[in-house]
Amino acid sequence: MDKKNALRAGxxxxxxxxxxxLMSSPxxxxxxxxxxxxxxxxxxxxxxxxxxxxxxxxxxxxxxxxMIGDKTHKKKDPTSSNIxxxxxxxSEVKA
Numbered sequence: 001m002d003k004k005n006a007l008r009a010g011x012x013x014x015x016x017x018x019x020x021x022l023m024s025s026p027x028x029x030x031x032x033x034x035x036x037x038x039x040x041x042x043x044x045x046x047x048x049x050x051x052x053x054x055x056x057x058x059x060x061x062x063x064x065x066x067m068i069g070d071k072t073h074k075k076k077d078p079t080s081s082n083i084x085x086x087x088x089x090x091s092e093v094k095a
Contacts, residue, residue, distance in 0.1 A: 042050065
């Protein structure tokens with residue numbers, strides 16, 4: 001009974017995906033809609049700047065701000081600065 005339901009769900013998902021792909025074919029992008037007035041396309045340099053360089057720069061700015069905020073927090077953290085260890089531990093064994 002479980003396999004039948006899984007097969008039915010898979011067939012439904014595959015059919016839905018196929019219908020969506022057929023309904024949104026790229027060939028309909030060739031015909032222009034009324035009021036459609038696209039501007040000039042982007043050059044290669046503009047495209048790389050917009051979709052590659054700008055996200056990297058934005059990531060680095062956010063990363064830098066987080067690191068600055070994290071360094072100020074480490075100065076106020078008293079948990080690791082008050083731990084002392086003694087290396088002079090001696091054990092006495094009485095026989």
